[in-house]
Amino acid sequence: MLSRAEIEQAQSRAVEALAEAGIVLTDGERRAIEVADFGLSELEQTGLEVVVYVNTKRVCAKELVLFPGQTCPEHLHPPFAETPGKEETFRCRAGRVYLYTEGEPTHAPACHPSRADLGAYTVWHEIVLGPGDQHTIPPATLHWFQAGSEGAIVSEFSTESRDEFDVFTDPEIGRATVVGEG
Amino acid sequence: MLSRAEIEQAQSRAVEALAEAGIVLTDGERRAIEVADFGLSELEQTGLEVVVYVNTKRVCAKELVLFPGQTCPEHLHPPFAETPGKEETFRCRAGRVYLYTEGEPTHAPACHPSRADLGAYTVWHEIVLGPGDQHTIPPATLHWFQAGSEGAIVSEFSTESRDEFDVFTDPEIGRATVVGEG
Numbered sequence: 001m002l003s004r005a006e007i008e009q010a011q012s013r014a015v016e017a018l019a020e021a022g023i024v025l026t027d028g029e030r031r032a033i034e035v036a037d038f039g040l041s042e043l044e045q046t047g048l049e050v051v052v053y054v055n056t057k058r059v060c061a062k063e064l065v066l067f068p069g070q071t072c073p074e075h076l077h078p079p080f081a082e083t084p085g086k087e088e089t090f091r092c093r094a095g096r097v098y099l100y101t102e103g104e105p106t107h108a109p110a111c112h113p114s115r116a117d118l119g120a121y122t123v124w125h126e127i128v129l130g131p132g133d134q135h136t137i138p139p140a141t142l143h144w145f146q147a148g149s150e151g152a153i154v155s156e157f158s159t160e161s162r163d164e165f166d167v168f169t170d171p172e173i174g175r176a177t178v179v180g181e182g
Numbered sequence: 183m184l185s186r187a188e189i190e191q192a193q194s195r196a197v198e199a200l201a202e203a204g205i206v207l208t209d210g211e212r213r214a215i216e217v218a219d220f221g222l223s224e225l226e227q228t229g230l231e232v233v234v235y236v237n238t239k240r241v242c243a244k245e246l247v248l249f250p251g252q253t254c255p256e257h258l259h260p261p262f263a264e265t266p267g268k269e270e271t272f273r274c275r276a277g278r279v280y281l282y283t284e285g286e287p288t289h290a291p292a293c294h295p296s297r298a299d300l301g302a303y304t305v306w307h308e309i310v311l312g313p314g315d316q317h318t319i320p321p322a323t324l325h326w327f328q329a330g331s332e333g334a335i336v337s338e339f340s341t342e343s344r345d346e347f348d349v350f351t352d353p354e355i356g357r358a359t360v361v362g363e364g
Contacts, residue, residue, distance in 0.1 A: 094206075
């Protein structure tokens with residue numbers, strides 16, 4: 001749970017980070033920045049700040065802001081409504097982001113999220129994205145990501161976003177229905 | 183037709199404009215910038231510089247660079263492969279872009295493209311986009327756009343891009359750029 005003051009403070013920090021990266025928002029977009037703590041009440045460690053530019057039945061585009069060391073927790077996007085589920089491309093615009101997905105586990109990964117010891121993170125194939133680097137995550141594929149010490153701005157280009165369908169590995173995350181551990 | 187030297191010069195100008203807007207490209211992306219003259223050999227008047235970030239069967243994202251006063255000529259994206267055709271959202275990042283689409287014609291529009299007197303432009307509903315402004319064009323809808331006097335950077339978020347299917351109003355237009363000798 002986040003207080004109104006915590007949300008507004010996080011929105012202000014996100015606006016500042018986006019402005020530093022040269023990304024211009026409208027007043028309405030600034031006010032509508034989503035601050036997600038995934039129900040864990042540890043926003044600095046586990047959270048995400050999101051600007052949704054467009055989200056239609058076919059296309060979605062967002063900017064994701066991660067504070068230094070902040071983690072978007074492990075999840076996947078399942079099939080829905082006769083689609084294979086959300087396909088998304090992450091493009092790093094500023095800072096550095098460590099993206100983890102299915103595949104050969106990386107030896108000595110750079111990140112160790114706060115709830116990793118509880119089994120909330122199961123995929124450890126590390127992809128490091130700096131400004132201009134990008135990676136596409138297919139539907140129904142586990143992934144999570146953490147910003148480096150300077151934070152990160154990541155553009156997301158995807159099919160329709162339906163956050164309510166997201167399946168998180170951590171059973172404490174209340175944002176989505178948990179259907180089982182991967 | 184464009185010479186190799188003209189293409190490289192246009193790529194350099196596009197890279198510079200993107201850098202000014204704070205947009206970072208990889209070396210490979212810089213070299214792959216598409217310079218489109220639409221077969222009219224008047225790039226300064228009618229043309230477009232394009233960075234393709236991703237283009238899958240489901241999602242496409244690009245940066246469009248328009249030089250000062252440069253026009254992307256009137257076209258639409260028809261249905262193909264049992265899809266309704268390309269849906270695209272244009273988000274202005276820097277400069278100013280005048281977007282024209284179907285709808286009530288604007289009295290005294292700001293733009294008058296070079297080949298307008300030949301009947302190459304038939305939709306005149308004007309939408310002015312500055313940094314942070316955006317507009318979504320449904321499939322199979324005529325549109326064209328021209329940059330203001332400082333040029334423009336426009337992010338495009340869309341479904342799959344299949345340029346070869348684009349239908350241009352101007353019968354002189356061919357979408358593929360022909361590269362001349364030398």
